[in-house]
Amino acid sequence: MxxxxxxxxxxxxxxxxxATASDAPxxxxxxxxxxxxxxxxxxxxxxxxxxxxxxxxxxxxxxxxxxxxxxxxxxxxGGQVNPTLKYDPNELRRMFGAKADALIQTVSTSADLVFSLIDRHHIDCDAVRAGWIQASYHDKGVPALHRRAEQWQRLNIPVSCLDRDEILKRTGSNMFAGGWLDHRAGKLHPxxxxxxxxxxxxxxxxxxxxxxxxxxxxxxxxxxxxxxxxxxxxxxxxxxxxxxxxxxxxxxxxxxxxxSANSFIAATRPLGTAADHILAKGETLSTAERLMIYLSKDRDGRLLMGGRGQFRDPKDRSDFLHLERSLELLYPQLAPFEIEYRWSGRIAITxxxxxxxxxxxxxxxxxxxxxxxxxxxxxxxxxxxxxxxxxxxxxxxxxxxxxxxxxxxxxxxxxxxxxxxxxxxxxxxxxxxx
Missing domain, CATH: 3.50.50.60 (FAD/NAD(P)-binding domain)
Structure with missing residues (x-):
């Protein structure tokens, strides 16, 4: 279906x-x-x-x-809770000077605020705080991601650099050359x-x-x-x-x-134990390439793949084929995937x-x-x-x-x-x- x-x-x-949300007041x-x-x-x-x-x-x-x-x-x-902007601390300081420190602090603690509100108000939303991986497909892109991590490390923020072996263990895909892991981040049912x-x-x-x-x-x-x-x-x-x-x-x-750009998302049927090696600790993932895709698993073991799509709202399955092909490239051993849900929402890009x-x-x-x-x-x-x-x-x-x-x-x-x-x-x- x-x-x-x-x-x-x-x-x-x-x-x-x-289809799976808590009841609306x-x-x-x-x-x-x-x-x-x-x-x-x-x-x-x-x-x-x-x-x-x-x-x-x-x-x-x-x-x-x-x-x-x-x-x-x-x-x-996509349900990802990522406490970042496009720009890292050094860039923000070049842009805003001394005023950047308050902005950096606000950005850095934004995920803390989300999860504290969930705890304080007892919000049942499948919240998991296991970190966000930003990955590169090729070796040329890895040093830049490691430099991102090092900027945050200098501020005593819990982030880690990932090499090819480490990112394979976490993502379950051999398509990535490396990246970094932001331990502040998480995911939830939006x-x-x-x-x-x-x-x-x-x-x-x-x-x-x-x-x-x-x-x-x-x-x-x-x-x-x-x-x-x-x-x-x-x-x-x-x-x-x-x-x-x-x-x-x-x-x-x-x-x-x-x-006003569309973000398209496709979700597979629950994959059971066959997908246990994919984001096994509950992490989320997005790529550092310009045409970004993002990935996570829901509480029932579905894989969710998201990315940019056409400006118009989707009309049929063909508008989501780029996401399904990306899934098959990342995890060919599980292909073909049976897609259970397809949807979109509009983000605002400045x-x-x-x-x-x-x-x-x-x-x-x-x-x-x-x-x-x-x-x-x-x-x-x-x-x-x-x-x-x-x-x-x-x-x-x-x-x-x-x-x-x-x-x-x-x-x-x-x-x-x-x-x-x-x-x-x-x-x-x-x-x-x-």
Missing amino acids: THIRSIGSHPAAASLWA PVAPLTQSAHADVVIVGAGFTGLSTALHLAEAGVNTCVLDAHAPAWGASGRN LSYARGLLRAALSNGAQVHGNSPVTQLQRQDGKWVATVAAGATVKADQVVLATNGYTDALWPGLARTVL RDFLPHIHQPEPGLTMALGYNGRGIAMSTSMGQQLAKLLCDRSGRDDFPFPITPIQPIPMHGLQRFYIAAGLAWYSLLDRLSKR
Whole structure:
């Protein structure tokens, strides 16, 4: 049985996570106008984490989402909890000088925050903290990965360099030449985790409304007013826009600051003992090549393979063949694989591969652009946004740079950008292996 039949209209319905998640707390649409201190647009990881941390601080918070909470990529990603950015400490210091230290600390502890929230709120989401492997297929790429590890080691962060033998033992594949292991990282069931954050936010007094698309955002008499499609409104002192890869035209120019790219995932049927040697300790894996793929196992022994796909939403099995072929190349002894689930979700990619935070008007904050590192970074972002909104003294201690809204030039060609980028990076990877 293949779970792809409804992926065009509702990708979450086709996913492994939707089929195996914990029950969702009931949240009703907004039908009556309300007041709040803070209104949050978007009930993914960023919105739910912000709401939880605000509610714990006693702030009256209301979250509005066009669909069910975690309907977007928060409920459809690969489940990897990686406390990294594209850039390592040395690069961040060159970019931001002395201000980089707070950012490095926030990034480095982002996985700690995820797993502490899971423990504190008793979130049942199959959490395993056994580390993340970044691997290279060829010898030329290994020294760069070892240099990444060495930067973090100098900060007393628990990471390890892996040679060809060590990475074979951990991954069960002889396709890799080496890499590094970040022991801070882990994995979880992303939809169950999001629903756990939702449950915790609700229990602390936050209001959350699904199926309540915000159609207008405006200032009236010193307040922000968010109007949903049904006509009800929420008046608030502060607004947070947390829509990431599903950002629309609600605020002028914001959607054009990111490329909204699809991440495709395929999951096999449970493989039983035949796959015991693959990521045997519960690690996750991604490749360092430009055209990245990522891999993990779920609690039932399914292999999950993810990677970038076409800009459009997938239509049929053929859109996932590149993932299935990758699995067969990595583990030919187990081929052919029977794929049980196929699904996708949209991530937001920024030009500089950093999260973007904007405050274009007083009381209005926007956060988006996690570049495929959403679980750890957006959870941490929610905590930091809550601190920022509660701090009346200013934003000097906020670890992320706050920047103006700068749309990507010729953003209307993003379909072309993504298609051309996939082809170009695939070519570069092939050439670099010669």
